[in-house]
Amino acid sequence: MTIRNVHGSTVDRIGGDIVAGRYAPGASIPPEPMLCEELGVSRTVVREAVKSLIAKGLVSSGPKVGTRVLPADQWNWFDADVIVWQTRVGLSPEFLRDLQDLRRAVEPAAVRLAAERATPEDIAGMEAAYALMKDAIEFGGDYVTPDLRFHQGLIAASHNRMLVQMSRALAALLRTSFEISTRRKGGPASSLPLHRAVLDAVIARKPDRAEKAIRVLIDGAREDIDTVLASGKRLPQIHEPPRRIRATA
Template sequence: MIKNVHGNTVDHLGVAILAGRYPPGATIPPEPALCDELGVSRTVVREAVKSLVAKGLVSTGPKVGTRVLPADQWNWFDPDVVAWQSKAGLTREFLRDLQELRRVVEPAAVRMAAERATAADIAGLEAAFQGMRRAVEEGGDYVSHDLQFHQGLLKACHNRMLVQMSHALGPLLRTSFEISTSRSDGPRQSLPLHRAVLDAVIARNPAKAEKASLVLIAGAREDIEVVLATRRRLPKVDLPASHLRAA
């Protein structure tokens, strides 16, 4: 998606903060300096800073300027923040936090999905799984179908807060999937693990579904550790999902 001047300015400053050019506690250059550096008007800079304030990255005040806030105050559920972290470089701490979040949320959500999923929910999950299978066997976009599968599980809980969380978690989950599927044969090995989760939900077996979800998350964590150990360049989540080649 092509962004306007405002969007590009926000992106530039966001990446600079996530990359540590302006570390927590530091003050961002004043408006005139940013205008000269970026070639934009004061109005654009001012609106960009407002966007960063809304995302929890900075605070502003008289006589103190625009100061970068500690990372634990940043909105990590904001898609832009996730994309900026990807551009700046995905850290072990970021990936650890993401995997811990998945382990806390998903197994309990899958347990509820096994109790509450409707026929339409299950049809959607089955369609997402078949999309993953086709991507493995014939080549194609595995990650998008994988994301649909996991977001479908959260929606199948029929808990309004978890449904909202499914939207917020999307960019974070995609980050995990992009990395784990970059492991050679990772998607093919994960297919039966996804099938086990879906079968348990269809069977209305909450305990089995929760256990299968934990196994699936553990497998993703192992894939990510293997990818990190190779020190290969990590995928960027602000780009289109990578496609698998036909087997």
């Protein structure tokens, strides 16, 4: 195992334990010697892992107080690792509500800008993603990856550097939503024309129409999430490969 893999697996183990509640907010994680013995790694690896967890907002460290777990509201919820650890524990209704609220705040504004600023290259990229989504529905396959590419393309077409940076941070969150939607029977097939409506409005340079269309799409995703939650079906684990959907009859 390489040094990078050792570091990554150590961060994954400690971070996962924190998110899973093994160490309560305000509590100290075990001291370095204990973690070294438990994880089979060196002190250097543990120290570097703690630095990574500090950057993710999971812990704080200081003289005489050790390394303490911070409350969940201080964690970096735009960090892909934090999202993965949370999905392993389970996605709470509150987490999913926050995700949908965030989408409603960010995506409509980005889509309005995309309808004003999208270049031919932007349109071509979204058309390609849409075509892959359509193929997945008709012939079976990975629907989630091109769905994510489509939405990231919309945000990229805003040509707003801050929104584009945010879209990269949101990727894991968006994938969570898209994975859940594929759990609902007919979910991808019913959402495909909604994606088409968004893209057509962007192509037509109609910001109001584009914003209205993306809101319909987001609200549909919320309904999918509510339906899956009510059914008690297993929720997705985004560290797993994207779920492949079956071809429509």
